[in-house]
Amino acid sequence: MRxxxxxxxxxxxxxxxxxxxxTPRAIVEMNLKNGIDLIALCDHNSAENVGATMRAGRRQGxxxxxxxxxxxxxxxxxxxxxxxxxxxxxxxxxxxAALKGSNRPDIFGDQVVVNEFDEVEGxxxxxxxxxxxxxxxxxxxEVHRLGGLCIASHVDRPSYSxxxxxxxVPGDLELDALECSxxxxxxxxxxxxxxxEGRAPALLTSSDAHELDDIGTASSWFIIDTPEVCxxxxxxxxxxxxxxxxxxxxG
Amino acid sequence: xxxKDVVERFDLEPMAGKGGLDRxxxxxxxxxxxxxxxxxxGAGALWLTIQSHKNIVGVAVLSELAAxxxxxxxxxxxxxxxxxDEEGIPILGTARSAFDTAGxxxxxxxxxxxx
Numbered sequence: 001m002r003x004x005x006x007x008x009x010x011x012x013x014x015x016x017x018x019x020x021x022x023t024p025r026a027i028v029e030m031n032l033k034n035g036i037d038l039i040a041l042c043d044h045n046s047a048e049n050v051g052a053t054m055r056a057g058r059r060q061g062x063x064x065x066x067x068x069x070x071x072x073x074x075x076x077x078x079x080x081x082x083x084x085x086x087x088x089x090x091x092x093x094x095x096x097a098a099l100k101g102s103n104r105p106d107i108f109g110d111q112v113v114v115n116e117f118d119e120v121e122g123x124x125x126x127x128x129x130x131x132x133x134x135x136x137x138x139x140x141x142e143v144h145r146l147g148g149l150c151i152a153s154h155v156d157r158p159s160y161s162x163x164x165x166x167x168x169v170p171g172d173l174e175l176d177a178l179e180c181s182x183x184x185x186x187x188x189x190x191x192x193x194x195x196x197e198g199r200a201p202a203l204l205t206s207s208d209a210h211e212l213d214d215i216g217t218a219s220s221w222f223i224i225d226t227p228e229v230c231x232x233x234x235x236x237x238x239x240x241x242x243x244x245x246x247x248x249x250x251g
Numbered sequence: 252x253x254x255k256d257v258v259e260r261f262d263l264e265p266m267a268g269k270g271g272l273d274r275x276x277x278x279x280x281x282x283x284x285x286x287x288x289x290x291x292x293g294a295g296a297l298w299l300t301i302q303s304h305k306n307i308v309g310v311a312v313l314s315e316l317a318a319x320x321x322x323x324x325x326x327x328x329x330x331x332x333x334x335x336d337e338e339g340i341p342i343l344g345t346a347r348s349a350f351d352t353a354g355x356x357x358x359x360x361x362x363x364x365x366x
Contacts, residue, residue, distance in 0.1 A: 017305075073286070074284070075284055075285060075286065101289075104309075104313060107309045107312050107313055108306075108309050129306065129309070130286060130289075131284075131285070131286040158303075158304075159302060159303075159304045160304075
């Protein structure tokens with residue numbers, strides 16, 4: 001068992017709202033500089049930069065989990081994380097089939113697909129900032145069917161969060177964890193959540209980095225054996241000695 | 252009717268995008284789901300919402316809306332104001348609810364379809 005300092009919510013230059021500096025090598029290097037050795041790359045509704053970032057991470061000793069941040073029909077953001085690039089791309093196919101519209105780079109920003117050497121491979125022209133026509137329950141079901149985990153994004157934020165859009169966290173929604181944003185307080189967040197029916201939901205903090213300087217502003221410790229989804233699931237449930245610890249303070 | 256006429260008549264507070272106060276108002280739409288607004292609000296619509304983040308400006312530009320009215324006393328985020336100023340999309344504030352604001356606008360002859 002070992003301790004990983006993890007940031008499971010990082011965007012790349014594929015997300016229209018993220019900086020063009022957020023390229024695979026730059027992301028990996030910035031995380032190394034901040035002592036973070038486990039990250040998940042989660043672009044909006046897409047995993048097209050995941051493979052390149054995984055390869056860049058492997059080269060430099062940062063474990064990169066393939067993921068994406070899904071915008072459901074209710075405009076609730078949820079992170080989906082997987083073990084393999086293939087699983088993430090399978091989820092991406094499900095999302096693309098449910099995502100309408102084309103991006104307008106002049107309004108929303110460029111969506112750059114890059115390789116592991118930070119070279120531009122092309123541009124994604126889908127409306128990645130849009131909402132997929134799947135409700136949050138379908139999203140969670142599909143992610144689990146493909147072997148992934150679901151983390152509700154920045155639940156303390158006033159927009160695009162499960163609390164802002166649904167008012168509360170439904171007890172029958174099988175989320176694996178809740179994310180507190182980098183400026184939020186996990187303690188006060190737990191107080192605002194209704195008492196859980198079973199155990200308290202696992203809580204983690206992450207940076208939701210859209211720019212290089214955001215990296216390292218929030219992270220969580222994972223005490224796990226290997227950086228795999230099955231281990232993260234155990235940590236979220238606090239089983240077999242695995243656990244998540246919110247890292248206090250920033251920087 | 253122009254956006255500035257609506258501002259004056261209903262005592263709305265222009266909070267950003269003042270360069271667009273001469274835009275023509277053709278209809279109105281209420282909604283807090285951006286995807287719904289993109290799908291259903293017509294060009295020239297006044298959009299009533301509680302959402303205050305930057306993407307509301309993107310939606311307004313994309314759908315060629317006349318202006319955004321933030322109801323319930325909501326204030327735009329700082330990056331929303333910057334973007335609205337750049338794009339010339341007026342962001343107007345009111346302490347009234349969406350229901351009451353829509354009622355006033357409807358009484359003044361602004362309808363959902365613009366007819």
